[in-house]
Amino acid sequence: MHDSLFRLLYQKNVTVHQYFDHFNFLDHSKAILVVGPMGSGKTEYARRVWKDSQVARRKSQYIAECTSTGSRDRRRVIYCRSALDLSRFEQYPKDMLVSRAGVERMGDELVITRNSFDIESLIDRNSQVGTWIIDEAGFYDDRLAFVIEHAITTTQSNFVLPTLLLNFRNQLFNKTTELLISRASDIYLFTAYCEHPNCLSASHCTYRYYMIDGKECPAPYFDPLILIGGDKKSGLQTVPNYETRCEAHHYLPAMNYCYLFLKPAAVQASSGYPETLLKEFEFVVNDIENSELYSSVVQESMSKGQEILLNSLNVPLLAERMLLYLYLELQLLSEDMFISIVRRFSLQEDYLHKRFAENSLRQMPLGLETSSF
Numbered sequence: 001m002h003d004s005l006f007r008l009l010y011q012k013n014v015t016v017h018q019y020f021d022h023f024n025f026l027d028h029s030k031a032i033l034v035v036g037p038m039g040s041g042k043t044e045y046a047r048r049v050w051k052d053s054q055v056a057r058r059k060s061q062y063i064a065e066c067t068s069t070g071s072r073d074r075r076r077v078i079y080c081r082s083a084l085d086l087s088r089f090e091q092y093p094k095d096m097l098v099s100r101a102g103v104e105r106m107g108d109e110l111v112i113t114r115n116s117f118d119i120e121s122l123i124d125r126n127s128q129v130g131t132w133i134i135d136e137a138g139f140y141d142d143r144l145a146f147v148i149e150h151a152i153t154t155t156q157s158n159f160v161l162p163t164l165l166l167n168f169r170n171q172l173f174n175k176t177t178e179l180l181i182s183r184a185s186d187i188y189l190f191t192a193y194c195e196h197p198n199c200l201s202a203s204h205c206t207y208r209y210y211m212i213d214g215k216e217c218p219a220p221y222f223d224p225l226i227l228i229g230g231d232k233k234s235g236l237q238t239v240p241n242y243e244t245r246c247e248a249h250h251y252l253p254a255m256n257y258c259y260l261f262l263k264p265a266a267v268q269a270s271s272g273y274p275e276t277l278l279k280e281f282e283f284v285v286n287d288i289e290n291s292e293l294y295s296s297v298v299q300e301s302m303s304k305g306q307e308i309l310l311n312s313l314n315v316p317l318l319a320e321r322m323l324l325y326l327y328l329e330l331q332l333l334s335e336d337m338f339i340s341i342v343r344r345f346s347l348q349e350d351y352l353h354k355r356f357a358e359n360s361l362r363q364m365p366l367g368l369e370t371s372s373f
Contacts, residue, residue, distance in 0.1 A: 023052040025067040025074040025131070028156040031148055031183055033137075035165035036190030037206050037244035042162035045188065046079070046133045047097060047104055049160050053077040053131065067130070069156040074130035078122065079106055082136040083114045084226070084358060116144040123151050131158045137180060138163040138173040139226070145179035165189075167225055168208035168242075170250055174225065196249035207245040210315050212237050217311040218251035220297075220318070221258050222325035226358045237316050238351065253309040257296035262322060266332040274337070278344070284319045285345045293318070320347050324355050335365045 034042045056063070056075040067074045079097065086094070094112055097104045113119055119134065132151075137144065148159050161180055167173045181187070194203040208219040208227070219240060227240050265277040283291035294313060301309040315321075323341055327333045333341075342349065356364040 023049045023056075023131075025053070025056050025158075028069055028074060028130075028158060029152045030158040030185045031152060031180070032158070032160045032186045032188070033180055033184040034160065034162040034188045034190070035177075037164065037166070037192050037203055038242055039195075039244050040190035040192040042190060043097070043135060045190075046135060046160055046162045049131070049133060050077050050079055050097075050104070050106065050109070069130065071127050072130035072155055072157060073128060074158055076129045077109060077131045077133060078126060078129050079110045079133045080113045080119060080122065080135065081110060082139045083112050084139050085136055086112065113140075116141050116147045119144060120147045120151075123147075123155070123157070129157075130155070131160070133160045133162070135162050136164075137161040138177040140176055142174075142176045142179055144176055145183055148180075149183055164206060166204060166206060168206050168219060168223070169221060169225075169252060169255070170205050170247070192244045194246040194249055195243035196245055199246060199249055201246040201248070203244040203246045205245045205247060205250040207243045207250050208240045209243070209251075210237060210240060212311075212314050212316075215311050215314065216308065217314050218253055218309060220254040220293075220312045220315060220321065221252055222254060222262065222322050223315075224321065224324050224355050224359070225329060227355075251306060251308055251312075253297050253300060253312040254293065256300060257293055258325070261292045261296065262326070263330065263332070266326045266330065269337060270332050270334065278341075281319055281322070281341060281345055284322065285347075288313060288318070293322075317348060317351055319345060320351050323347065324352065328355070328359055339365050 034045050036042055053075050056067070057073075059075075064073060064075070081097070092098050092103065093105075095105060095107050095110050097106055097110055111122060113122065113134075119132075119140070123129075123132070134140070134144070134148075148161075151157050152159070161184075163177060163180070164173045165177065172178055191202040191204060193199075194201045195207075208223065210217045210219065223240075262280070265280060268274070269277040280292055284293055288294050297309055297313055301307055323333075323338065327338045341347065342352065353364055
């Protein structure tokens, strides 16, 4: 800050805070991780980097030489937006960046990407670009961290990586996020207000819930990790709502159930003893009050004094969610066992197909044929 300005402000006896630095395109080889819950300003930070680039590119040839390595000018920016995010803003053009702070038309400097291979191809094809913004970086496969590392080493490019730090389980979002953290040169940690109506605390948590018959129903721990929801509240029973919450208002039922019962039962099933797991699926589908899930959530609700946890038992397709957790995430069940459970309990295949489409780890088993244990 200019000395004379500092002296003037000091005489006025005010505390001066520097809220935002314009992006430094003179720096190179940066992996800048921008983390925080939804609504914390991650996308707005990235958009300001892009807007700064529009101003910086109007500078002189001397500045161009200072901000370039070889053919790559770090004032030239491409904003990569995850294809998984498109369903949130279907009504907007694909070249328009949409966030809670507003919209920004970016033209061909906004590109839709699906995975690390798309990012790698873009870097190879755009030899003039020196700064890359990869929004929702945690949505990509973990190979992305190595693509970025290689690009920094070989091109001295900069990367700005807005992403969630925690998933709805209040745990590190995924392996991709873990790898990006370990390779970041800079980390900006943003917070937001807790969105519970009776709270004004700072929030780091992403809370997932469903609205069913006018009731807030927390997503159970075994809900699929990736479920695309939007900034608009959903009244559909199978479409999640998201809010940022403080820890006191972040409700997460059935975690104990998953570790103390569901996962061990799946391990037994994978070893050739499926009876316990099949019995639990039978109860969850047809007689939930006799299930271990019901018993566990009731006990958890009483011990924590959080009656709202009981609402999670009203979330539809609980058996489908349990099966996806065991097969897709934990990978404890074989393909034959997955198919058999789907057929045996007449689970909704449309829902399962949608979840597989959002997940890059495994493909939906083909030819769902009945098999027996």
